[in-house]
Amino acid sequence: MGSPVRILIDWGTTNFRAVLVGAGGRSIDRLERASGILSIPPGGFPAAFDGMLAGWREAYPDAPVMMCGMVGSRQGWVETPYVAAPASLEALARGLTPVPDHGNVWIVPGVSCQEPGGIADVMRGEETQIMGASAGEGRELICLPGTHAKWVEIEDRRIVRFATAMTGEVWQVLRRHSILGRLMPEAHSHDAEAFRRGLLRSREEGGLLHHLFGVRTEGLFGRISAEGLSSYLSGLLIGHEIAGLADMGEKRPITIIGARELADIYRLALGIVGFTTRFVEAEEAVVLGLQRIAAVRLGEGA
């Protein structure tokens, strides 16, 4: 049988988030540190892990520990091989990789997929959120906005295929380092009308590289305020992302997994172009996903 208690961890590039859950998935305690994998010195993972979790591990020595995220990357603690799509909950559970010299500590593998032309795409961490957010039956289209946004096609909770768009990173890089950023104030605040205009512009002719130049002329000719330009740029980019990837399936409802603020922007954008959406908060999705993977692994049924 073992303890009903679990330690569930999302260890990403910039943050470490852990939850201690008891019987029935009840949350007993939480822990959050700005100790993402980039902040851990070479060879420093065991000490960092032991330090952050000493209290819980002493109180619940038998509790299995399930981790996901960049901790399983080449720059992380233990590199876990990607599971190739289509990837089911069971395949992820089978792919759980034990951490050496740490009894009962596991890392969820990432998922890779290949386009017909052979070009690969990868995810690490999102697979767990998806397993948590998925309704479990039938076909679903899931969007995870962010620096590298993911669009994922699901069938009966299997990750069938997915594609990444560099939307968030391109937005940051153009704001900070291109001529477009020179017209924008340092701080960004969301301007719904400017965002909407960017989104509608993305649906016109000319392509993204041409539309980008329009960010400059719209600013120079005073048609959009300096404060609105970064929202206009955001609308343009998200609009092009949606045009490229939202039609992976038919026009069915899209599940957005993310932080509330960014998810609201995507919900707005998808609404304008005719999609209905459903929202699942990212942290909630991770915890539920780790619980489901743990349950399969520990033979309790999902």
Place this chain on the structure above:
Amino acid sequence: MGSPVRILIDWGTTNFRAVLVGAGGRSIDRLERASGILSIPPGGFPAAFDGMLAGWREAYPDAPVMMCGMVGSRQGWVETPYVAAPASLEALARGLTPVPDHGNVWIVPGVSCQEPGGIADVMRGEETQIMGASAGEGRELICLPGTHAKWVEIEDRRIVRFATAMTGEVWQVLRRHSILGRLMPEAHSHDAEAFRRGLLRSREEGGLLHHLFGVRTEGLFGRISAEGLSSYLSGLLIGHEIAGLADMGEKRPITIIGARELADIYRLALGIVGFTTRFVEAEEAVVLGLQRIAAVRLGEGA
């Protein structure tokens, strides 16, 4: 009648290039300085101009001086208003703006154009190259590759409409400041096969923001070498530029105006997707354009 001698100048953001031409357009002397408008201190244009051209102006005091480029921008010597497209050779000649306190010194105006939705596009300097490179009759499609590439539709040597794509700048910014650059060596050298693969990739589904992420995975999975990745990125971007803008007209021959090396890359790209091209070297086009504008202004006929 006046002197048959002319001083023709392309004064851009980073360079100052002047040609002294005699009767029949014969080049007598040339001058090139890294004294672009960004290097001129506030109020420093008259002194810079007088200093660089003292010899010629003394030898040919009656020679008219015709300038084009960013010298006519808000950051330049005298801001010349844009001529709205459709813009003919005659309209540019009429728009020539005299430089105060410098007898017989003129600046060619830039050209603006408006899309149906009201979004503006602008050029300054390219209009002169176009007047020089245009065959003069019928419809033409001209491409001027670069940091901000221009695609221009011409009819009977009038600039009917045009569009700018931020291709060159996006390429630089992504190389220098995004995660894609981390996989690339500092120096870029053209890799024709990687470029070709990027170009073909641009014609697949998913959109530019998704294709960009493939630059990373193609590198990570070792399918394209580190040395080839910046050419692959270049092919992707130029491919998307062409897809967005090359169909401004029908599939007719495209005139490329530019420096030989970059023009060759565009010629290759356009050839792969089925366009024939004709090349005009940028400097040659500027000189001929300034001569044609001067001829109209001075009543000699183009």
